[in-house]
Amino acid sequence: MRRSLGLNILLAIAGIFLLVLVVLPFWWVFSSSFKLPQEIISRTPTFFPHSFTVQHYAGLLTRSAYATYVVNSLIVAIASTLITLLLAVPAAYAFFRLEFPGRQALYRIILLAYAFPSIVILIPLFGMFAKLGIIDTLPALIGVNVAFALPFSIWMLRSFLASVPREIEEAAVIDGAPPTVILRRIMIPLIAPGIASVAIFAFISSWTEYVFASVLIISDAKRTVPVGFSGIIGQYQIDWGLLLAGAGLAVLPVIILFAFVGRWFVSGLTEGAVK
Amino acid sequence: MRNPTLLAFVFVAPAMSVLLLILGWPLVSAIILSLQDVRSVGSPGAWIGLDNYAKLLADPSLWRATGMSIAWVAANAVLQTALAMIAALVLSQNFPGVRIARTWIILTWIVPTVVVVIIWRWLFSTSGGMINPLIVQSGLSARPIGFFSTPWMAFATLVFINSWRWFPFVTLMLLAGMTRIPGDLYEAARIDGASAWKRFSRITWPLLKPTLGVLSVVGTLLSFNVFDIIWLMTAGGPAGGTRTLPVLIYETAFKGYRLSEAATMSVIATVLLLTFALLTVRSLDRQEERE
Numbered sequence: 001m002r003r004s005l006g007l008n009i010l011l012a013i014a015g016i017f018l019l020v021l022v023v024l025p026f027w028w029v030f031s032s033s034f035k036l037p038q039e040i041i042s043r044t045p046t047f048f049p050h051s052f053t054v055q056h057y058a059g060l061l062t063r064s065a066y067a068t069y070v071v072n073s074l075i076v077a078i079a080s081t082l083i084t085l086l087l088a089v090p091a092a093y094a095f096f097r098l099e100f101p102g103r104q105a106l107y108r109i110i111l112l113a114y115a116f117p118s119i120v121i122l123i124p125l126f127g128m129f130a131k132l133g134i135i136d137t138l139p140a141l142i143g144v145n146v147a148f149a150l151p152f153s154i155w156m157l158r159s160f161l162a163s164v165p166r167e168i169e170e171a172a173v174i175d176g177a178p179p180t181v182i183l184r185r186i187m188i189p190l191i192a193p194g195i196a197s198v199a200i201f202a203f204i205s206s207w208t209e210y211v212f213a214s215v216l217i218i219s220d221a222k223r224t225v226p227v228g229f230s231g232i233i234g235q236y237q238i239d240w241g242l243l244l245a246g247a248g249l250a251v252l253p254v255i256i257l258f259a260f261v262g263r264w265f266v267s268g269l270t271e272g273a274v275k
Numbered sequence: 276m277r278n279p280t281l282l283a284f285v286f287v288a289p290a291m292s293v294l295l296l297i298l299g300w301p302l303v304s305a306i307i308l309s310l311q312d313v314r315s316v317g318s319p320g321a322w323i324g325l326d327n328y329a330k331l332l333a334d335p336s337l338w339r340a341t342g343m344s345i346a347w348v349a350a351n352a353v354l355q356t357a358l359a360m361i362a363a364l365v366l367s368q369n370f371p372g373v374r375i376a377r378t379w380i381i382l383t384w385i386v387p388t389v390v391v392v393i394i395w396r397w398l399f400s401t402s403g404g405m406i407n408p409l410i411v412q413s414g415l416s417a418r419p420i421g422f423f424s425t426p427w428m429a430f431a432t433l434v435f436i437n438s439w440r441w442f443p444f445v446t447l448m449l450l451a452g453m454t455r456i457p458g459d460l461y462e463a464a465r466i467d468g469a470s471a472w473k474r475f476s477r478i479t480w481p482l483l484k485p486t487l488g489v490l491s492v493v494g495t496l497l498s499f500n501v502f503d504i505i506w507l508m509t510a511g512g513p514a515g516g517t518r519t520l521p522v523l524i525y526e527t528a529f530k531g532y533r534l535s536e537a538a539t540m541s542v543i544a545t546v547l548l549l550t551f552a553l554l555t556v557r558s559l560d561r562q563e564e565r566e
Contacts, residue, residue, distance in 0.1 A: 003368070007471050011365060011368055011370070014364070014365045015365050015370075015376075017361070018361070018362055018365060018376075018380070021358075022382055022383055022443075026394070028398065028405050029393070029394050029397070032397075041402065044408060044412070045404075045405050045408050086289075087290040088290060090285075090287075090289070090290075091287050091290035091291070094282075094283040094284075094286035094287045095287065098279055098280075098282070099279070099283070100279075100280045100283035100284060100287075101280070103283075106287065106291065110290075110294065113294055113299075114496075116298065116302065116545060116548075117496075117499065117500050117521065117541065117544055117545060117548060118500055118502075119502060119521045119524050119525060119541055119544075120301075120302060120305050120542070120544065120545055121297075121301045121302065121305075122525075123301075123524075123534055123537050124300075124301035124304030124305045124308060124538065125297065127304065127308075127534075128300065128301060143293070144297060146293055146297075147296075147297035147298050150294060151294070154290065178282075179279060179282050180282070208385070208387040208388060210387070210388055210389060210503040210507070211502055211503055226388065229389045230389050230392075233389075233392075233393070233507075243393050243397070244393070246393070247390045247394060250386070250389070250390050251387075251390055254386060258378075258382075258385060263374075263378050265378075266381060269447050270447050270448075270454075
């Protein structure tokens with residue numbers, strides 16, 4: 001399909017607009033995190049750093065508990081991702097490939113769960129966890145993150161499961177394979193991209209979660225990056241270098257993860273939406 | 276385990292029990308809490324029936340926050356849809372690098388909100404920052420603009436920041452909808468000599484309506500729930516100019532130590548949201564039947 005010149009110019013303008021909108025803020029933050037303090041607050045902003053220093057990163061890692069926050073966040077995010085997969089894959093398989101009474105009703109309830117304002121849950125959950133004595137523990141956070149990731153994860157797996165031809169499954173059933181074996185040997189390898197999408201979704205939503213982590217975690221040594229980092233914002237007399245370095249470090253794991261599997265995630269998200 | 280029905284239940288049960296325990300039970304507790312008078316966590320409360328509801332429904336601050344939430348949802352819907360439509364139209368074209376762009380457009384959505392807050396607090400800062408020096412240098416304004424200084428400015432700035440974070444999500448949904456539109460339609464329109472604008476307004480837009488309908492429900496629920504960006508950026512201020520319902524609920528529960536009142540507000544909010552969602556879904560269904 002060929003486009004006219006006018007359309008091409010329009011496309012280029014819109015493309016540059018998007019590039020500026022999405023990438024430029026990140027570039028400014030990232031490049032400025034290596035600038036000397038006086039250049040950061042300079043009245044004439046520089047596009048490329050004129051100075052170079054890693055003092056903000058060094059300061060962040062030595063003067064604050066940032067490294068601890070990162071470790072906590074990684075523990076919570078990785079555990080939440082694994083548990084979400086462990087629960088979502090069999091559940092999605094049962095919902096979209098097996099027959100059982102109440103299937104439709106249960107699936108609707110799951111979708112409804114996604115729609116509830118999370119702030120509604122926050123208050124009673126705090127009381128419940130306090131009674132159980134698991135306030136200020138990482139497992140409490142993991143539980144919450146899993147519960148919030150599950151509905152969307154099950155929904156996302158739907159289109160991937162639907163794309164596996166029934167014949168493959170039926171052949172295995174005729175050969176006498178039980179559903180557990182079919183799930184493990186046939187379905188899981190075939191829907192690997194879907195599983196990757198769910199894993200990224202669960203990891204990112206847990207890595208970025210702020211509200212519950214801010215209420216359920218009390219001691220500084222157990223804080224995750226979003227909460228610990230927001231503590232640093234208030235703690236210091238606005239030290240932009242430190243904050244920009246912290247922002248850089250908080251984005252890094254997500255960018256690395258995304259560089260490897262981002263394509264699967266985006267296709268998983270869009271394919272799920274079509275069905 | 277040869278019984279398929281039993282096995283299906285075994286597969287579903289673990290996920291369902293987590294949801295019941297962590298989402299279902301607290302929801303029931305919220306309703307119980309709203310009928311009691313509990314102030315801080317763990318303290319016992321007397322049953323007071325619907326007193327909390329009567330008190331709060333007569334409280335102007337609840338209605339002010341509800342109005343703020345409606346404005347917030349509407350403003351975000353408009354800006355996000357506009358940005359996402361531009362992005363989806365660009366990304367549905369073929370040009371070098373489009374595959375990379377389709378993946379990385381999501382960048383703003385996958386970073387922690389606290390990072391979003393740092394980025395924009397700094398870019399919009401009145402001392403240093405990036406936007407204000409550019410504005411002053413180019414002569415658009417003699418003095419730096421206080422993007423968070425008045426209630427109205429803070430609200431508009433927050434809508435922009437939140438839409439910046441969420442529009443890629445909407446973009447991907449629109450792109451998914453666009454791939455469902457048959458290519459022959461555009462081919463036929465081209466042969467008939469239809470302009471690019473005609474092709475958009477007569478083919479793309481009408482055929483995207485189902486997608487936009489679904490998005491209006493999902494987007495409303497997602498926007499309504501936004502709390503962390505507002506809290507970290509302005510904490511509901513200045514002068515309550517950004518105090519949406521979730522912010523008011525959080526303040527009431529964890530700053531004012533009036534748990535039962537906060538629970539009551541969240542039950543009211545849930546009823547409002549569910550009513551909206553059900554009405555919209557029903558009218559969408561009816562529209563589909565008519566077409």
